[in-house]
Amino acid sequence: MGSCKENEPQMKCAWVLGPIIVGAGPSGLAVAACLSQHGVPSVLLEKSDCIASLWQYRTYDRLMLHLPKHFCELPLLGFPEDFPEYPSRQQFISYIESYAARFSIKPRFRQWVKTAEFDSSCGLWRVRTQDIEYFSRWLIVATGENAEPVIPEISGIDKFRGPVMHSSDYKSGADFQNQKVLVVGCGNSGMEVSLDLVSHHAVPHMVVRSTVHVLPREMFGLSTFGIAMALLKWLPLRLVDKFLLLASNIIIGNTDRLGLRRPKTGPIELKNATGKTPVLDVGALSEIKAGKIKVMEGVREITRTGAKFVNGQEKEFDSIILATGYKSNVPSWLKSSDFFTEQGMPKTPFPNGWKGENGLYSVGFTRRGILGTSSDAVKIAKDIAAQWRPIKDVNSTCNTHIILLGKP
Template sequence: MGFSKNPVGNQQECLNIEGPIIVGAGPSGLAVSACLKENGVPSLILERSNCLASLWQQRSYNRLKLHLPKQFCELPLFGFPENYPKYPSKHQFISYLESYAKHFNIEPLFNQVVEKAEYDHSVGIWRVRTQDCEYISRWLIVATGENAEPFTPEIAGIERFNGPVVHTSVYKSGSEFGKQRVLVVGCGNSGMEVSLDLCRYNASPHLVVRNTVHVLPREMFGCSTFAIAMTLLKWLPLRSVDKLLLLAANFTLGNTDRLGLRRPKTGPIELKNATGKTPVLDVGAVSQITSGKIKVMGGVREITRNGAKFIDGQEKEFDSIILATGYKSNVPCWLKGSDFFTEEGLPRTPFPNSWKGEKGLYTVGFTRRGLLGAASDSLKIARDIADQWKKIKGSKIIWNSHIALQI
């Protein structure tokens, strides 16, 4: 990375960054940094935690595996080791990310919490302030992603509950809940997998399914469901592919409506593209629901001291509550003066053009298309900035000196 110091009296130290500032050292931040480096552009990653990919290292459960085959989860320019299984484990994926950073000599600055980032129109730069320093650059890349902070919905009476209430961001293993009656709120991939994990420790999970949900088998006829869908989309209209997927899912899993898992009227891929809602890829939870080991419940009306009341009139006692309610973006908390993001912290511009804003602002990892989308964004961003970089270098503009005179 290239930077120079500009002490300003007793004010916070200021560093001029030669290339882009990247906020976030998760897979998206690493990918765009590597792509920039491949194009001859240095960058600086600011990371609030003390490690790479903190969501994976610090906020994920032990049995987590990639939901998609590894070829759809590779970062640009550096693949998974050949001996990795089709669906790498959490620990294998973390090891891959660490090898990726080492391969490209990416060294983020850790424990740098971005308090504010704002474009300075008077000078034409981005000012990014952490607790330690102010960093300035022509370019700012937001790589904090859609899952920066745990999302906890308001649930009536939850403060009255006598037992533990934990979010899946701190859940590690069902061993902590052995033989307990556990209410799992949320029926996405995390809720389903946590419920399955609880079964393995003789707990009794009750899964709250408030809305409709698409559940597809992770594999159909020995092939990845996602891979089948991607192949079919090359030849058939999206809605035709959705119909075929649902026919195959009903053949493999049966009619999930009878289990309390009502399907949306919109097909799984169409719904994903329109709303970002990912279908659940089943790895065994449906069979446990069928056997009665996982009990499906309707929406919660309120939490009581010892359990919950449900909208269908049932009332049950529980020992613990696990909130599998997902995550949210934290961009609105620190990015100021830009209307590129919505109040929910997602780009207003839809995919595939959500990667680029104005005045040197870029985003990676906000496509709602997982690691594949982040890889695609990273390549686009690197090419775009590299073109600007070459023009700047070609015209021999000594930008750092220019900025230093105006700070």
């Protein structure tokens, strides 16, 4: 591979003394903060115009953390004491902004990474955005599991006369008052969007496309997740899963009767194996039992005015919301690396999926939320700090005049 001057005469080149971090969400901020504690500079590239853009632009107004706040803290800084047990969307954004300010993290915004590739001829990562090519010994992939919305292929959806949107564009049920809305998906987003629609006098019909575990957010006055984490320190995973399911049946009843069939694999085992998160109920189940949220079987076809379902029913709808989740976008820009699968997840499972070859790292791909992110961020920073030494002769490495970024 030639010098960037040869490849792109109009493109600027930038040497980064420390690692390049791609993605300024919670994962990217966490690893940048941990690196700074070791005295290692970094450059954080973000395609959007703000930190945590998924939280700022792609979340609905009523969203709250599903887990208690102490399970959602980034390394080195906890939530403010006056925050509630389950912070709101805006409170979490406030915490993230305070975190970036506390550790003087200043991402380079509107830097959309087109390609990132290891150049074996000079032992550096070449990360190209729309106008700059960055060079570094280390590359940290922090774009996460939820980089892009998943848009399923549903027969006839292009014929529907009403609005169709992904839940990432949904803000409030106020926009759907008195409408019949088809919500495709029954995960945490599908459940909460449906609940929000009911609170704004809409009539949601929620499509259950597969089996799903629904658990109460709290059991016996304690966080369900917290109970599970405590039990896992002493008991086998499958025994903990059996306890969760037994307690759930006592507290919320048999969800199969509501059209929400449980998988054969337990909730924690399934989450660890596939990343499929159990639904933590915050009120949707009671609305399903009351008949205000209609549970529907899979969609066979979308029509001009509504949908046909696999059980033969046909109904009319005013709008369609796709609560169909997110996916990694790593395969679209990370080149010449077999560290990630075709789905954009590390091939090596947690807890060892944070480090690849040639100075490649990943953070935020553990399928264990912010707890997993924090664990990986600490490991990555420690590993890079052990290798850290500023390179003095920059220009000789790439045979061209370049911008120097980062301070040792």
